Amino acid sequence: MMAYALRRLAMTAMVVLVLLTLLAALVHVLPGDPVTLMLGPQASGDLSRLARTEMDLDSPVHLQVWHFIAGAAQGDLGRDFLTRVPVASLIAQALPHTLILAVSSLVLAVAVAIPLGVVSAARPGSLLDRAVGTVSVGVISIPSYVVGLSLLLVFAVWLGWLPALGAGALRSPIDYVAHLLLPMCALALIWAGYLARIVRASMLEVLDSNYIRAARAFGVHDRRILYQLSLRNAIVPVVALLGVALGDLMGSAIFVEVIFTRNGLGTLLYNAIAERNFPVVRGAVVVIAVLFVVANLAADLANRLLDPRVRADQAG
Amino acid sequence: MSVSTAPPGAPSRRRSVPGAKVAAGLRRVARSPAGAFGLLVVAALLVVAILAPVLAPHDYAAIDVPRRLEGPSSDYWLGTDHLGRDLLSRLIGGVRIALRIAVPAVLLGLAIGLVVGLVAGYVGRWVDTVAVVVMDAIQSFPAVILALTVLALLGGSATNIIVVIAIAFVPGFARVTRAAVQSIKQNTYIDAERNLGAGTARIILRHVLPNIVAPLLVLTAMDLPGAIAIESGLAFLGLGVQPPTPDWGVILSDGFERISLSPWPVLWTCLLLAFVTLGFTFLGERLRDVLDVRTDDSPASSR
Amino acid sequence: MTSPVLDIAGLEATYRVGGTERRALHGVDLQVAPREIVGVVGESGCGKSTLASAILRLLPPGGRITRGRITVDNQPVLELDTEQMRRIRGPGAAMIFQDPFTSLNPAFTVGYQLGLACSSHASDGASTSQLQADVVGALHRVGIPDPERAAQAHPHQLSGGQRQRVMIAMALLLRPRLLIADEPTSALDVTLEAQILRLLRELRDEHGTAILFVSHDLGSVAQLCDRVTIMYAGRVVESNGVGSLYATPAHPYTRALLAAAPTWRRDGDELATIPGRPPSLTAPPPGCAFAPRCRDARQVCEAGEPSLVPAAGGTARCLIHDPASAYHRSSEASAREVPR
Numbered sequence: 001m002m003a004y005a006l007r008r009l010a011m012t013a014m015v016v017l018v019l020l021t022l023l024a025a026l027v028h029v030l031p032g033d034p035v036t037l038m039l040g041p042q043a044s045g046d047l048s049r050l051a052r053t054e055m056d057l058d059s060p061v062h063l064q065v066w067h068f069i070a071g072a073a074q075g076d077l078g079r080d081f082l083t084r085v086p087v088a089s090l091i092a093q094a095l096p097h098t099l100i101l102a103v104s105s106l107v108l109a110v111a112v113a114i115p116l117g118v119v120s121a122a123r124p125g126s127l128l129d130r131a132v133g134t135v136s137v138g139v140i141s142i143p144s145y146v147v148g149l150s151l152l153l154v155f156a157v158w159l160g161w162l163p164a165l166g167a168g169a170l171r172s173p174i175d176y177v178a179h180l181l182l183p184m185c186a187l188a189l190i191w192a193g194y195l196a197r198i199v200r201a202s203m204l205e206v207l208d209s210n211y212i213r214a215a216r217a218f219g220v221h222d223r224r225i226l227y228q229l230s231l232r233n234a235i236v237p238v239v240a241l242l243g244v245a246l247g248d249l250m251g252s253a254i255f256v257e258v259i260f261t262r263n264g265l266g267t268l269l270y271n272a273i274a275e276r277n278f279p280v281v282r283g284a285v286v287v288i289a290v291l292f293v294v295a296n297l298a299a300d301l302a303n304r305l306l307d308p309r310v311r312a313d314q315a316g
Numbered sequence: 317m318s319v320s321t322a323p324p325g326a327p328s329r330r331r332s333v334p335g336a337k338v339a340a341g342l343r344r345v346a347r348s349p350a351g352a353f354g355l356l357v358v359a360a361l362l363v364v365a366i367l368a369p370v371l372a373p374h375d376y377a378a379i380d381v382p383r384r385l386e387g388p389s390s391d392y393w394l395g396t397d398h399l400g401r402d403l404l405s406r407l408i409g410g411v412r413i414a415l416r417i418a419v420p421a422v423l424l425g426l427a428i429g430l431v432v433g434l435v436a437g438y439v440g441r442w443v444d445t446v447a448v449v450v451m452d453a454i455q456s457f458p459a460v461i462l463a464l465t466v467l468a469l470l471g472g473s474a475t476n477i478i479v480v481i482a483i484a485f486v487p488g489f490a491r492v493t494r495a496a497v498q499s500i501k502q503n504t505y506i507d508a509e510r511n512l513g514a515g516t517a518r519i520i521l522r523h524v525l526p527n528i529v530a531p532l533l534v535l536t537a538m539d540l541p542g543a544i545a546i547e548s549g550l551a552f553l554g555l556g557v558q559p560p561t562p563d564w565g566v567i568l569s570d571g572f573e574r575i576s577l578s579p580w581p582v583l584w585t586c587l588l589l590a591f592v593t594l595g596f597t598f599l600g601e602r603l604r605d606v607l608d609v610r611t612d613d614s615p616a617s618s619r
Numbered sequence: 620m621t622s623p624v625l626d627i628a629g630l631e632a633t634y635r636v637g638g639t640e641r642r643a644l645h646g647v648d649l650q651v652a653p654r655e656i657v658g659v660v661g662e663s664g665c666g667k668s669t670l671a672s673a674i675l676r677l678l679p680p681g682g683r684i685t686r687g688r689i690t691v692d693n694q695p696v697l698e699l700d701t702e703q704m705r706r707i708r709g710p711g712a713a714m715i716f717q718d719p720f721t722s723l724n725p726a727f728t729v730g731y732q733l734g735l736a737c738s739s740h741a742s743d744g745a746s747t748s749q750l751q752a753d754v755v756g757a758l759h760r761v762g763i764p765d766p767e768r769a770a771q772a773h774p775h776q777l778s779g780g781q782r783q784r785v786m787i788a789m790a791l792l793l794r795p796r797l798l799i800a801d802e803p804t805s806a807l808d809v810t811l812e813a814q815i816l817r818l819l820r821e822l823r824d825e826h827g828t829a830i831l832f833v834s835h836d837l838g839s840v841a842q843l844c845d846r847v848t849i850m851y852a853g854r855v856v857e858s859n860g861v862g863s864l865y866a867t868p869a870h871p872y873t874r875a876l877l878a879a880a881p882t883w884r885r886d887g888d889e890l891a892t893i894p895g896r897p898p899s900l901t902a903p904p905p906g907c908a909f910a911p912r913c914r915d916a917r918q919v920c921e922a923g924e925p926s927l928v929p930a931a932g933g934t935a936r937c938l939i940h941d942p943a944s945a946y947h948r949s950s951e952a953s954a955r956e957v958p959r
Contacts, residue, residue, distance in 0.1 A: 015453045022454075134350070138590075141597035143545035145552055146586045149572065153579055153586070208680070210721035217677055217716075218736040218789060219709035222701070232726045244456060251458025255549060259572065273464060274554055285465045292457065 005301060012293040019289050020068065024061045072286070078279035087283035090268060095287070098257070098264035102249045104180060105187035106242065112192040114231070117199025121207060121234075122226055132200075136193035144252035148186035148259040155182055165261045183260045187252055191245050198241060202234040209233075236306050243299025247292035344606045351602030357595020364411045372405035377560040385578040395580035398570055403581060406562035407588055413563045414592075418543035421478045422536055425485030430532075432486065433493025434524070437501065447494075451487035459484035459542075463550055472555040481546050485539045492535060496528045530607040537600035541593035548589060564589060622693060624797045624829040625651040625674065625712070630687030632669055632678065642903065643669040643682070645853045648927075651797060656823055656830040658844035658861070660837060660876075664897055666853040667833045668717075671801040674831075675708050692796045710740050713795040717802040719782035723774035729785055730754050730770030736789050757788040761818055780811035787818055791826070798822065799831045804839060816843050837880050841865060849873050852898050852908035859933025869930035870937050871913045907938070919945045 052058055059067065071077065077087040116136075120129040139147070156164035162182050206212060207230055215225055254266035261267070265284055272280035345351040364371060373393070380400030387395045394403040436447035454462075463480040500523045550556050551565025552572075564585055571581025632644040643666045651657045659667045672678050674689055676696065689696040692711045699707065708714075716722050724732055733754045734747075751770070758766035761784040763777075774782060783803060790798050800819065804812040816839055822828045834840050840847055840861070847864050849857040849872065857870040868874045875893045895912035898904055904911065906921035913920070920938060922945075930940035938946035 014449065015456075018450060018453045019457060137350075137597060137601060138594050141541055141593045142590045143549060143593060145549055145568070146545075146589045146593075149568065149582050150586050153575065153582055157575055157579060210716060210718060211724040213677060214714075214716060214722045214786070215724065215732075215735075217675055217708055217714040218739070218793065219705045219707070220735060220739045221705065224735075224739075229724055229727070233724070247456060248458055251460040254460060254464070255552070258553065269461075269464065270553055273467075281465060285461060288461055289457065296456065 008297050008300060012297050015293050016286075016289055017065070017069075020065045020286065021061060024064045068282070068286075077283035077286070080277060080280050087280050090280060091265065091283060091287050094263055094265045094268045097262055098250070098253055098266060101180065101183055101187065101256070101262065101264060102246060102253055105184045105249055106191065106245060108184060108188035109191035109195055109245070110242070112188065113195035114199055114235075116192070116196040118203055118226055118231060120196070120200045121203030124204065129200075132196060136196050139189055139193035140197075142190075143255075144186065144190055145255035145259060147189055148183065148256045151182050151186050152259055179260075179262070183256045183262060186256050186259075187249055190252065191249065195238060195241070195245070198238055199234060202237050203230055206230045206234045236303060239306055240299055240303040242302075243296035246295035246299070250288050250292055341606060345599070345602045348602055348605075350598040351606075354595045354597070354599025354602060357591060358599055361411060361415070361592065361595075364408055365415050368408050368412055372402075372408045374402035374405040376401060376405040376409040376562045378402070378405075385574065385580075387578070387580055394584050395578065397567065397581050398574055398577075401560075403567070403584055406567055407564070407584060409562035410564040410567065413561060414544045414547060417474065417477055417481070417547045418540055421481035421543045421547070422485060422539045424478060424482035425539070426489050426532065426536060428482065429486040429489025429491075430493050433490040433495075434497055434521075436490065437494040437497025444494075447490070451490050454483065455487035455491075459546055460549060463546060464553065464555065467550065467555045472550070477547060477550065477556065481543050484546070485543070488535055488539065489532060492531045493524070493528055496524050496531075500524050500527070534600055534604045534607060537596060537603055541596035541600075544596075545589070545593055621653055623650040623690075624653050624655075624692060625649070625831065626688075626690040627670075627674070628688045630670070630673060630689065631685045632666075632673055632687075633683055633685055634669075634679075635681045635683070643853050644673070644687075645903075647687075647850075647853070647855055649848060649855065649858075651829050651831055653796070653829055654823060654827050655846065656820070656832060656844045658840035658847040659831065659833045659850060660835065660840055660847060661850035662835060662897065665850045667835075667850050668801055669853075670850070671714065671799050671831065671833045674799055675712055675714055676704060677714065706740065709736060709793040710795055712797040712799060713790040713793055714799040714801065715783070715786040715790060715803050717805050719779050719786060719803075719806060722786055723782055725774055727773070728770065729758075729772055729774060729777065733757065733770070733785070733789055733792060737792050740793065753792060754788075757792045758785070760791060761785070761788045762814070763788070780807055780814065783807065783811075783815055784818065787815070787822065790828070791822065794826060795828060797829045797831065799833075801833045802835070803832075805834070805836070812839060813842075819843060837865075837876065849876070852903070854908060854936060855927065856909065856937070857930075857933065857935045858927075859931065863932040867931045869933065869935035869940055870909075871915050871939070872909050873935075875912075875914075907936075915939060917946055 057064075068078075075088055077091070079086055080090065116132050120132045123129055152164055155162050163179050164182075203226075212225060212230055215229055220229070250265075253264065254270060256262070257264045257266035258270050265288060269281065269284040269288070271277075272284060342355070346355055378401060380396065382400065383392065383396050384398055384400040385396060386392060386400075389395070392402045392404070394407070397403060397406065432447055432451070436444045459481070462484060463477070466480050467476055503523075547556070548563070548565035548568065551563045552569045553565075554569065556563055556565060567581055568585045571578070571585065575582055627647060627649040630644050630647045630649075631642070634641045634643055647666070647670060649657070649659075649670070659670065661667045669678065669682065672682070673684055674691065674696065676684070678684070684697065687697070691707060694703075694707060694711065696704070696707065723729065727735075730751065734750045737750055737753065754770055755766045758769050763769050763781055763784055769777065769781070769785075774785075777785065786803075798819070803819075804815050807815065819830055819832070820843060823830055830843075832840065832844055844861050847859060847861050848855055849864075849870065851872050857864065857868070857873050859869070864873065865877065868877055872893075875891075878891045879893055893912060898908050898911065904921070906923060907913070907916070907925055910916040910920040917938075925936050925938045925941065925944070927934045927936050928941045930937070938944040
């Protein structure tokens with residue numbers, strides 16, 4: 001187990017490395033210049049040079065990556081070029097809100113998807129099954145910001161049931177939750193659709209297996225067969241996907257945070273982009289990337305833990 | 317090597333067969349309600365794209381400030397935006413914009429993915445391993461964030477947007493191609509030995525390409541809505557085209573800023589985007605069933 | 620005469636695969652008396668597994684029972700509702716399957732699964748410690764070493780032979796009147812097979828469980844069973860006591876089967892085979908199903924399906940044993956050429 005975890009850690013580190021290199025390389029390859037975009041074409045030569053040095057744009061790609069990593073290891077993610085505030089502290093302020101949003105959305109998605117998937121698999125071809133199937137396909141393909149805007153339109157603007165702006169203060173939990181509800185539902189909806197399909201497919205496969213047939217042959221109750229004996233096996237591939245889900249949620253979270261004007265990593269990134277604030281953009285993207293690969297790693301390890309065959313192989 | 321010719325006296329069926337197959341395939345797709353809906357949407361989109369200037373009741377750039385932020389009326393069927401421009405005309409105009417970015421992006425992704433998959437599958441060894449790692453890294457990472465970052469640094473020109481979206485879709489195409497090459501490589505290994513050296517690469521091409529047409533077609537249909545969604549999303553966040561271009565994302569973001577004053581821009585654009593993405597996705601799903609293709613459809617691969 | 624533990628009458632079943640329907644069972648009759656071990660033998664595709672699965676209504680998806688009557692322990696199985704059916708499965712009739720490697724749930728311990736089978740049928744809330752004791756006892760009874768530890772183990776930690784014993788232990792715990800064993804030893808080697816067969820016999824001797832033993836292996840059937848039924852192309856073609864059947868097989872197919880079974884003979888003897896292939900299940904030919912491959916077939920055999928008639932102490936579905944049939948009047952060989 002330990003060896004596997006270390007190996008996966010190394011893999012994920014490499015993935016982050018690849019991403020960083022890709023980023024730096026793309027900046028070099030594609031037309032356009034970050035400094036000019038940030039400071040404007042009229043900027044003085046001195047200012048431009050200062051900016052280029054501070055953002056390390058003149059070093060070759062691999063050195064850029066190396067310098068950044070070295071700095072990051074010490075907690076230095078650069079500084080906001082204009083306000084001189086350390087990027088690390090900006091991120092530290094914004095991160096909790098994003099994490100709360102992502103995790104709560106995932107929890108909601110899972111809580112909705114599992115019963116739907118199980119019931120669909122228990123009655124394949126039924127009206128419920130086909131309805132869930134169609135709705136989930138629909139929900140998956142519609143862009144997250146469309147879902148978010150629609151929810152905003154209906155529940156905040158039109159019906160006025162829930163607030164439209166901001167994250168609310170963490171100090172007052174009810175207020176915070178009220179602000180969290182709509183964005184959380186927007187994100188959860190898409191993943192609930194996808195997860196329900198995965199659960200359904202996985203359940204169908206398990207329900208077809210010999211051991212479920214044997215359980216039926218010995219008269220085990222139907223409900224137990226579904227929710228305990230089958231689900232326990234069907235859930236295994238789903239767990240692996242949760243890591244991917246969390247990563248993808250981050251992408252959609254940007255839109256949702258902007259739409260609901262929640263301060264979080266997404267809004268930070270968005271504003272930094274609007275200002276062409278390269279250090280903040282880089283820092284935010286890297287943090288998001290790291291979070292993302294860590295989430296994937298955690299899901300992958302959890303998956304192995306859950307699979308009794310693998311776990312017991314280690315134990316002997 | 318000369319192309320084999322049909323024996324004398326044999327009917328020249330070859331030219332008509334692909335057309336007949338396509339027609340039969342389309343009929344099968346249309347038989348399911350989802351597939352029919354998808355075909356309808358795609359057809360409507362194509363019609364609007366081609367006939368946009370004719371169909372739009374107004375010039376999409378025509379400003380009419382006294383009538384700004386109105387709801388549907390007899391003059392402006394869907395209402396107006398914050399500058400009094402006709403929403404219907406703007407949305408119609410947006411079709412071309414969306415397709416002009418999405419289609420090249422997906423095709424570029426297809427082209428690059430094809431090459432990467434062919435090389436990785438054929439050459440194998442470390443080239444293959446590197447390719448797989450890079451593709452995995454790209455595919456699993458949220459495309460939007462990747463696109464955002466690159467565009468933030470380099471500006472949102474059409475080329476940049478197309479390239480960045482294409483990159484997000486490359487891994488999907490590469491994976492399909494690579495799998496096909498690997499299976500053909502195993503099958504024709506013996507043939508390849510018998511062939512006179514130069515035949516191997518050509519054999520792989522001749523065997524691989526027919527096998528991957530179906531999955532690539534399905535993937536294209538599934539990726540197009542993703543490309544449209546990403547492009548509009550980027551425009552919504554402010555990265556993209558300049559006004560007065562009626563990009564759907566821009567219409568959305570303008571409407572969003574004034575959502576309390578008038579819900580109509582956001583409402584219609586959301587409905588339109590939902591229809592378009594649903595239509596393509598249903599079509600892709602139905603195509604997949606008809607062509608009997610197995611792919612993994614994680615939303616992470618095209619968001 | 621006590622009523623049979625299992626009574627199947629006129630059972631017909633079909634499978635729908637894709638768009639085609641295959642008839643898997645054509646009017647099968649079968650009885651199993653209390654404490655009796657009945658073997659069902661036939662080649663792959665003859666319908667014996669379908670028959671076994673149909674008894675507890677456990678046909679795979681696409682399978683349907685279209686006609687017939689099944690009575691298990693005096694209960695009309697085909698008329699029961701879901702809950703009544705559930706209650707029969709296990710205590711009424713229990714089934715063990717061919718592949719022990721996949722018959723146990725990989726995510727739960729062996730002891731838990733055994734306990735679950737029990738508690739699904741306990742009318743009173745048996746205490747957990749009692750349950751555990753019963754489970755360990757059953758594991759011990761079927762010859763699993765260190766039963767306490769085995770109960771805590773997951774299925775993949777046990778060998779195939781042990782897993783099959785666990786399935787028998789499950790049956791033991793529920794004390795069914797009938798045990799349906801669908802090729803329980805096909806996936807095991809010969810020594811394990813012998814042990815399992817012995818275990819099954821003990822189950823009958825000590826607990827009075829009747830057994831329906833489905834197999835393609837004539838040898839194991841000969842060791843274990845009291846009576847044997849031979850199936851071909853979804854039909855019963857012969858039925859007799861095991862001794863009589865092996866000594867004086869009546870149906871040409873049975874004869875061919877016995878002849879084809881490899882035995883120790885002189886070196887260089889050719890292995891006898893049955894020429895041809897079983898008939899298509901989607902478009903069965905008229906007449907006797909075995910006629911195309913039968914050496915003794917005559918034209919009249921292709922005209923209509925023979926019915927079961929008494930033969931050699933049992934019954935056989937063959938015109939040869941029907942003194943009234945036209946078979947004996949004509950001597951024309953079948954027009955169809957028997958492939959060599």
